[in-house]
Amino acid sequence: MALTDQEATRLEKQQRAIAEQRAETAEQQVEIERQQKEKLAAKLRELNIDPDTL
Secondary structure, three states: OOOOHHHHHHHHHHHHHHHHHHHHHHHHHHHHHHHHHHHHHHHHHHOOOOHHHO
């Protein structure tokens, strides 16, 4: 069954929205991981351990 132009356009928009949501989620996950890394590094520094030498 072939899609009408209107259906194809709607489907493309939906797929684009899903892709944008996935990209945003990935960016948020990267930020969470960056914050966790910084928190752990700060804790190591409190213990007089240089995280850059590990």
